[in-house]
Amino acid sequence: MSNPVVIIGTGLAGLATANQLVKTHNVPIVLIDKAASIGGNSIKASSGINGAHTTIQEQQQIVDSPELFLKDTVKSAKGKGSEPLMDKLSKDSHLAIEWLQSEFDLKLDLLAQLGGHSVPRTHRSSGKLPPGFEIVSTLSKYLKDLAETKPELVKIQLDSKVTDVNIDGERNVTGVQYQDKEGNKHTIATSYVVFCSGGFGFSKDMLKRYAPDLIDLPTTNGSQTTGDGQNILEKLGADMIDMDQVQVHPTGLVDPTDRSAGWKFLGAEALRGLGGILLNPSTGKRFVNELTTRDIVTAAIQSQCPKDDNRAYLVMGQGIYEVLKNNLDFYMFKKLIKKVSLEDAIKEYNLPITAEEFAKDLTTYSTADKDAFDRPLVTKNFGDSIKTSTEIFIGEVTPVVHFTMGGAKINTDSEVVNKEGKPLAKGLYAAGEVSGGVHGANRLGGSSLLECVVFGRTAGNSIANSIKC
Structure with missing residues (x-):
């Protein structure tokens, strides 16, 4: 093979694809991104990566299976998406965790149960780094080192916006067109291209087209998330599936000094997964199962x-701080979360209940045999003896545009398909948020990083097998 594989996007999907091609198959690649730095939205992922029937689960005596994970995913998808893709996601999930652990020495030794999951299966590492940052920085370092020592094998090209893919009359990929930051146009000759360019949650134009009711909501997406890949693939004839399925995450953190900001930090779902609760400001009471799926929690906030x-209000106890110290320290540094006593929380947040009532509610939540909202019981995190002087962590949250489930439909080999379900062109692949069909109407927390690894590695293996043929 004389020409390199071109991978568009440097989030986890692009990094997984690149590492699979380079590390396992010794196939040369060009990693290209319009941004000035590597990582995309993946670098900000804060809860972890899913895996079913993993070694870590077995060590912690958690019974899980790909079948149970698939059941949860299909239920969350609400009849949309592609079940064969969901099946592959769940069956390959433990392989994704093992790959990250064995090939990159990532621990991924802690577990959380996020909304919509039947058991704890969202993995993150014990240590100081958030999971997205840890995984992205580890995988990108390997590629950066190779780009220095083996430039014939790895080339990383930033500040370069892909504008089109060349396909010949026999439907073979022949090249990728891009524009550098000075506006100069270039073409890279290649027989294989993998779109890993992310979603479109930052683009008001795309939201207006596909989900106009969400256009006024703030977003957690970086400014690079404008659907460039979807637009190119649609023009090429890809089957664009579930484009109107845009996930609104219930817990974007409100900055009290800039309440109307259009961009929000995400309050990690692990905060709720490990025991955090939501309070209605008008009653000071819980109002929803915080561990149901994101769409249902969002709807409850918006309606109640x-x-x-x-x-x-998102309320957490000391037990969560001990597990997610770095997350909460960061949120407190940004003044998005405060540590206060129950008495002070009543005053500062104008809650219409007494401190004694607040303490009683938290005690009931922490000790009841059955939760009033049918939430799966989790480890106590407010302490054994809750008093009006007990300190909590509290912040305001609001629903935010977070993830676009739709995109160019792929098959289980990560090939982009046309409206007839056939490969759109020989050598054309996609992985990650640019693709569609994996999540249906609602994505489970922890499955975005997983999707990137599973289908990025699949794209790499599919290309390597095609080259050998």
Whole structure:
């Protein structure tokens, strides 16, 4: 093979594809991105990566299986998406975790149960780094080192926006067109291209086209998330599936000094997964199972909490701080979360309950045999003796545009397909948020990083097998 594989996007999908091609198959690659740095939205992922029937689960005596994970995923998808892709996601999930552990020495030794999951299966490492940052930085370092020592094998090209893919009359990929930051146009000759360019959650134009009711919501997406890959693939004739399925995450953190900001830090789902609760500002009471799927929690905030500012309070105890110290320290540094006593929380957040009532509610939540909202019981995190002086961590949250489930439909080999379900062109692949069919109407927390690894590695293996043929 004389020409390199071109991988568009440097989030985890692109990094997984690149590492699989280079590390396992010794296939040369060009990693290209319009941004000035590597990582995309993946670098900000804060809860972890899913895996079913993993060694870590077995060590912690958690019974899980790909079948149970598939059941949860299909239920969350609400009849949309592609079940064969969901089946592959769940069956390959433990392989993705093992690959990260064995090939890159990532621990991924802690577990959380996020919304919509039947058991704890979202893995992250014990240590100081958030999971997205840890995984992305580890995988990108390997490629950066190779780009220095073996430039014939790895080339990383940033500040370069892909504008088109060349396909000949026999439907073979022949090249990728891009524009550098000075506006100069170039073409890279290649027989294989993998789109890993992310979603479109930052683009008001795309949201107006596919989900106009969400256009006024803030977003967690970086400014690079504008659907460039979807637009190119649609023009080429890809089957664009579930493009109107845009996930609104219930817990974007509100900055009290800039409440109307259009961009929000995400309050990691692990905060709720490990025991955090949501309070209605107008009652000071819980109002939803915080561990149901994101769409249901979002709908509860939007229908039950004050409509003027579309917000709720996220409340956590010391036990969560001990597990997610780095997350909470960062949120407190940014003044998005405060540590206060129950008495002070009542005053500062104008909750319409007494401190004694607040303490009683938290005690009931922490000790009841059955939760009032049928939430799976989790480890106590507010302490054994909750008093009005007990300190909690509290912040305002609001629903935010977070993830676009739709995109160019792929098959289980990560090939982009046309409206007839056939490969759109020989050598054309996609992985990650640019693709569609993996999540249906609602994505489970922890499955975005997983999707990137599973289908990025699949694209790499499919290309390597095609080259050998």
